Structures are given as C-alpha cells and as structure tokens.
Amino acid sequence: MITIRSEALKALEEAFRAALLLTGSMEAAEYAVLGGIAALESGDNAGDVLLVETAKAVIQWRADFPTQSESALSRHPRELQRVVRLAPISRDCFMLRVLLGIKAGICSRILGLGTDEFGEVLCAALQELPRLEAESATRRESNQM
DSSP states (O other): OHHHHHHHHHHHHHHHHHHHHHOOOOOHHHHHHHHHHHHHHOOOOOHHHHHHHHHHHHHHHHOHHHHHHHHTTTTTOGGGGHHTTHHHHHHHHHHHIIIOOOOOHHHHHHHTTOHHHHHOOOOOOOHHHHHHOOOOOHHHHHHHH
C-alpha cells in the first residue's frame, strides 16, 4: 500500500512540475493536473499517463486562453527566458521533449503534429536558442553601458 501511495505521490509531483514549467503559473498548473487526473482511466499507469494527460491539458488551456498563458510564461526564472521567447509551438516541442523527457511520438500526438513535423520544429527550436542567447547577451551589455 505504501509503495502505491508513494508512486502516486511521485506521479503527482512530476505532473505538477511539468505543468508549472509549461504554464509558469501555480494556479494553471493545478488546473492542468486536475485535468490530467480527470483523463485517467482505471488501470492506467498513473505516472506515465498523468504526465501526458497533464501536458495535454496545458496545451488545451493555452489554446483556450492564449493571452493569459503568455503572461504566465513570462514569470519563468531568467534561465528559462530564452525558451519562453521561442515561438509557442517550438517552445512546447522543446519543453515536452527536452525538459520533460517525453518520447517524441507522444509529444507529436500531444501537439497534434506528425512525427516528422515534430522533429523539424524541435530541430529549429534547438537552432534558435543560441541566437536568442546572443541577443540576450547583447541586450545585457548595452544596458550596462
């Protein structure tokens, strides 16, 4: 019983961290995890399915409330601001695959992309990040002058 309870707690914590990363908002993360829980079916492996269903809930929430999601994402720590500045689809691909470690096939289904298209968008995001870093560094230097 304790093992099941600790696995469920671990799954909830992982889903919440993912939702917080994807939304930048505690309230939105809670909403997304509740959406993920609601989508679970009896017999599901709670850990894997909850993370995926929570990510789906975040993506749906953003589609329904795009202006709220952009302002929430701007609250991320400075280290993630380059990622936040990526185009929304690129940002989602990067966060789901690289930061959350969700398999590419599952990411493509969450985002409604073909696997090839997902790979192309992710590759473009990875190429864009160094350019965004260079822009940030230039801005910081000019602000210090």
